[in-house]
Amino acid sequence: MKTDPLPSPRDFSLLLGAVVRMKHYSTAIRLIEQLRSLGVEDNHIWLNISLNCFCRLQRVDLGLSILGRILKLGFPIDVVASSTLIDGLFIQGKTDQALRFLDDMGRNGPEPDETTYAIIAKGLCRVGNTRLAIELLRDWEERGCRLNSFAYGIIIDSLCKKGFITEALRLHGIMSKKGVEPDVVTYNSLIHSMCDVGQMEGALVLLKQMTSGGIQPSIFTYSSLVHCLCN
Template sequence: MLNQLLVKPAQRNLNTSRFRLPLATLTTVPESPPPPIDATVAKLVLESDPKTLSQTLSNPTFQWTPLLVDNILKRLWNHGPKALQFFKHLDRHPTYIHSISSFEHAVDIAARLREYNTAWALMGRMRALRLGPTPKTFAILAERYATGGKAHKAVKVFLSMHEHGCHQDLNSFNTILDVLCKTKRVEMANNLFKTLRGRFKCDSVSYNIMANGWCLIKRTPMALQVLKEMVERGVDPTMVTYNTLLKGYFRCGQLNEAWEFFLEMKKRKCEIDVVTYTTMVHGFGVAGEVKRSKRVFDAMVKEGLVPSVATYNALIQVLCKKDSVQNALLVFDEMVGKGCVPNLTTYNVVIRGLCHSGEIERGVEFMKRMEENGCMPSVQTYNVVIRYYCDEGELEKGLELFEKMGNGTCLPNLDTYNILISAMFVRKKSEDLVLAGKLLIEMVGRGFLPRKFTFNRVLNGLVLTGNREFANEILRMQSRSGRVLRHVKL
């Protein structure tokens, strides 16, 4: 049904694949091993008719457990409506009862879709089942309000916790401070901190959060003021405090100040750790001081500290960006040789570096290598390769990877759709712009809200290439989503 809806009315009787570009033959994708059970169920949910989904999920062959349900919700993360559909249908299962963690995943998904009433209803359901809501549930909702530009609502969520049977404590206070700081509402966090710090008897974690907030918005003098206030109030600074300030200097490009601060840490006999050195390696490297970055790395090893995965990742990223990907690969091999297992970030950094240096196929080989080593590519991994394929004009290869994402193992996100839609405008062909329209419809159906610019661009492109009827179909869809278009002449 979805495929039929994505094809223009005059073409609906044709046997077409989901997102095929004409005039090209896609390469054969090698067979993959059978997907895990959570990926299989996720694919089943994606392809099921909502009217029969409850019956499908009641099949006795499915042995539902909280872990399985949580993993399926994670698989469906980038298709919010289907994820909530799955959760709600399973909530009516005759024997299975959702766990707290599954409810919290559902609350998170609903709030991400800005369906706040649904999120609150789910929290009400949790309370009815005596499963919460927990402090984590409120933290999730507060974070979604804050990232959605509703910081005041986030604070209200925190202040109203007791009204829903969940009392505030120091941990929940630190959480709301962290949420506000990470969404750059540091002034608001600071006001809340000053008002309530006595009530919650703030600890080093509270002060570290505030120091990090000021560093995030590049106001290191204010972060230093937090350090001073900590000492005055009898709260001992921790290595997290010092490392936060060190990172703050690098973020502001204050390399000399960062080095002097590091030397001061040594002078005061702070127990300098791997995080400190990782911060230095990354900070100097990103600023273009590659030799200095390497010297710090070597000094760390000489002092007997074993580099962590994060340290290697920092150095590899620096070499990819500021030196050469070949040198980065030497460090990668050294890392593996010393028994340090690369993680998702390591592979993503290397793949990005290879693609950036024009070695896209080698980057794809690294994707296969990571899978063989039990590290599954993330949506960010796919997005990097798809973006570089599209930049090189290899649209068919980009779409081939996009098709692979649709099997329930790693669904595309908003960035994936934006990358592909933008790529459809390079050749300015009618069929490419029709495909852009289909992608736009699918992304909206998956709960993503395109920017007005994206709507306008696709509509204008369709009109200019003679696809006025399809443009009208998208315009009707846009009206239902509540967007107001500008400068569109149909």
């Protein structure tokens, strides 16, 4: 921080990004505050990083203050910032507020993306509201929203853990028909659940689908199958 001239904003952004990836959120916030004390002006990237860090530290109130600063400085509120706030609200258990924020995105922008939808699905399943996650998923599908495998996989995993294997398999079929390829985590959830109830043949069918689709089974996949065979 004492070099003259100071490193470029791009260099600082790379440093901050590395710090955040290591989950040192408080450190990243302190570094940004030091930059301000040196007279370095805020930019859009650093503000988004600050917002993300506060949300990860379960200080969504401070994240919202950063959102106000972004608006005050004339920067656009992008989907990354909005999705991060929604995730932070879910982490703090503020489900209703998170869903209201999603509605506000639908009305005023920015348009939610597949990451936003995955965050909503994860947040709802985390608090045990899988039914609402499924309802919203159907609504998103009907409106032609682009959904990724993560959104489907989270709900499938939640259904499997609740013992609703038939519904999980049905959703798995729907995502496949829509051209959304399940990943190894989704297949593991399904195979593990099938094995738990002794449906070895169904588990092997899923294993065949998995490998024929070019997805390499993991040790968890084989552990579930071996455990089922031993039983």
